[in-house]
Amino acid sequence: MQPHPGHSLRSLTQLAARAEVLALSYDRIEKLLDTLGEKIEATTEREQLDQLIAAAQTAATLNERDQALLEWCEAALSRLDADSNYESEDGQFVLKPSVVAARIAMLVGAFPAGAPSDPAVYVKMLMEHVCAIEGLGLIDLDAAIWEATASLKFIPAASEFLLIVTRQRKQWHKRLMAVQNIAEVSSWTLTEIDKLQAEAMARVQQAR
Structure with a gap:
């Protein structure tokens, strides 16, 4: 799979869908250890313990689909961001x-029937607000502009547009966090599962 070569909106939509799947996998892996230790401690049978560990390892491992999605998202981000x-x-x-x-100029141009009374002042003012947002990424901004141009009839006031930016930032933070960190979280979780397994095996042997 390769990112769509053109149409940035289409590419952004594709990235959102694929990164959302990775975000779900990221959440699942990140929460995997929350109750695993308790389950292992409550297990005394070797066969049940092996099954529990094997299931946890499978859940923490990136499968072929996850790997393919991750490679696609990384390629898309290198081009879009x-x-x-x-x-x-x-x-x-x-x-x-x-x-x-x-x-911002693209945003203004997308509303020909509702141009601001002074486009230069509007662009400068909105730029100041946008540039003041710490940690803002290009993906966040592009997604906000696409949402604004698709959902609003008139050019937005600064407060209206900044609400859209904030919402898109929140959505994309989760997705991009997954793309950037899922491989590391998977590796770390598998290491922790190995530690729990070793401790459990020692406990089972001592109980015999």
Whole structure:
């Protein structure tokens, strides 16, 4: 699978769907250890213990579908959210003003019947608000603009658009967190399961 070569909205929609699946897997793996220790301690039969450990290891391991989705999402992000769109500021990477300006201009142009009385002032004002959002990524901003242009009849006030940005940031934070960290969380969880297994085996042997 490869990201769609054009149509950024289509690519963003594809990325959202695939990253959402990874986010569900990420949540499942992250919560796996919450009750596993208690279940293992309550198990005294070797066969039941082996089954419990095997099921946990399977649940914590990225299957072929997960691997394929992860590779696709990473490829899509490298194209849709390239490092070249960011610059360093006080030790942090932030969106370049030129990148934000281009997006805001696209937003303004999408509402020809409801143009602001002073487009230059509107763009500058909205840019200030958007650039002031810490940790804002290009994916968040693009998703917010696509939502605004698809759902609103008139060009949004700053407060209205910032609500959309906040909502998209929350949704994409979960998805991008999964894409960036699911492999590491899977590996760490499998290591913890191995530790629990070793402790359980020692306990079972001592009980004999």
